[in-house]
Amino acid sequence: MPLDSRMSRMLHVLIHLDRHIEQATSEQIANMLGTNAVVVRRMMSGLREMGIVASEKGHGGGWRLTRDLADVSLLDIYMAIGEPRLFNIGPHTDNPECLVEQAVDARLGQSLHEAETLLRARFASITVADLATDFEQRFSAYRAKYEKS
Amino acid sequence: MPLDSRMSRMLHVLIHLDRHIEQATSEQIANMLGTNAVVVRRMMSGLREMGIVASEKGHGGGWRLTRDLADVSLLDIYMAIGEPRLFNIGPHTDNPECLVEQAVDARLGQSLHEAETLLRARFASITVADLATDFEQRFSAYRAKYEKS
DNA sequence: TTTTATGTACTTTTAAAAGTTACGTAAAAC
DNA sequence: GTTTTACGTAACTTTTAAAAGTACATAAAA
Numbered sequence: 384m385p386l387d388s389r390m391s392r393m394l395h396v397l398i399h400l401d402r403h404i405e406q407a408t409s410e411q412i413a414n415m416l417g418t419n420a421v422v423v424r425r426m427m428s429g430l431r432e433m434g435i436v437a438s439e440k441g442h443g444g445g446w447r448l449t450r451d452l453a454d455v456s457l458l459d460i461y462m463a464i465g466e467p468r469l470f471n472i473g474p475h476t477d478n479p480e481c482l483v484e485q486a487v488d489a490r491l492g493q494s495l496h497e498a499e500t501l502l503r504a505r506f507a508s509i510t511v512a513d514l515a516t517d518f519e520q521r522f523s524a525y526r527a528k529y530e531k532s
Numbered sequence: 533m534p535l536d537s538r539m540s541r542m543l544h545v546l547i548h549l550d551r552h553i554e555q556a557t558s559e560q561i562a563n564m565l566g567t568n569a570v571v572v573r574r575m576m577s578g579l580r581e582m583g584i585v586a587s588e589k590g591h592g593g594g595w596r597l598t599r600d601l602a603d604v605s606l607l608d609i610y611m612a613i614g615e616p617r618l619f620n621i622g623p624h625t626d627n628p629e630c631l632v633e634q635a636v637d638a639r640l641g642q643s644l645h646e647a648e649t650l651l652r653a654r655f656a657s658i659t660v661a662d663l664a665t666d667f668e669q670r671f672s673a674y675r676a677k678y679e680k681s
Numbered sequence: 682t683t684t685t686a687t688g689t690a691c692t693t694t695t696a697a698a699a700g701t702t703a704c705g706t707a708a709a710a711c
Numbered sequence: 712g713t714t715t716t717a718c719g720t721a722a723c724t725t726t727t728a729a730a731a732g733t734a735c736a737t738a739a740a741a
Binding site: 387390391394395398457467468469470471472481482483484485486487489490491494495497498501502505506509513514517518521522525 | 536539540543544547606616617618619620621630631632633634635636638639640643644646647650651654658662663666667670671674
């Protein structure tokens with residue numbers, strides 16, 4: 384699948400909190416994303432632990448940003464969702480007894496590691512603020528096109 | 533998951549056909565792998581289409597190698613299983629209407645492409661013969677250790 | 682003390698992979 | 712030529728791991 388749907392959703396929420404609503408409840412965010420409030424809380428808790436957002440209970444509660452999006456990288460988001468495996472193939476950590484796999488892993492492990500290092504570096508170099516700007520431009524372009532017709 | 537279990541199974545079969553039995557029926561291979569003959573036929577058909585193995589029907593039929601394992605690369609095996617996605621993240625080809633994803637993809641696409649190119653090159657550089665040799669060494673080492681105790 | 686929110690353990694759904702059954706085709710044995 | 716042994720493949724079922732959803736506890740403000 385996708386750009387990992389959790390990652391994509393988190394980006395939506397962060398951009399939205401930054402540009403449009405300042406603070407929102409899990410319920411509101413869930414409606415926006417077309418999902419469930421518990422799903423939102425679950426995915427946001429990773430961001431909270433990293434100090435990117437804060438949540439408050441009770442009346443007037445909800446989620447808000449606690450850090451400038453220029454200081455949040457895609458790598459942060461990736462870590463917030465629990466650093467899921469980047470690759471579909473690769474060493475089977477729980478099957479070390481298979482000698483064929485051991486032989487393959489020995490040859491491939493280094494390459495996979497290099498590829499992962501490359502990707503993490505790229506993640507780190509992209510801030511959510513960059514993406515928000517990019518998004519806004521696309522959105523303007525889209526509206527301009529839509530309104531013209 | 534794993535090194536993709538299909539890939540791992542195929543390697544087992546190829547090494548086995550090369551070193552131990554020359555020819556085997558789907559049923560025999562299935563027993564060896566602890567699976568079902570239909571599953572074996574399904575996965576071997578990819579190799580057959582690439583000219584790496586041939587199958588014969590009727591009495592005395594079964595599967596045999598038609599190419600030297602020194603001429604079969606891991607990339608061939610990867611292609612034989614249908615080139616499953618290498619990455620868990622990445623452009624969602626069927627969701628191009630999402631502007632946030634478009635923004636992320638625009639920034640990440642090149643990096644993912646580079647990482648994929650790197651991995652395919654490594655796959656291409658590893659032959660199944662290399663792996664078979666490596667496997668044999670591990671197997672000897674394992675037996676030596678096991679028989680000593 | 683009632684209402685509105687989050688927090689989280691537990692259950693359900695769901696989508697992908699694996700496995701199975703059933704039946705067709707081909708080739709060798711008898 | 713008919714019986715047996717295999718592969719070929721479509722259709723179906725099972726497994727299983729991730730995601731979503733439910734229920735209820737906790738916390739804070741009205």
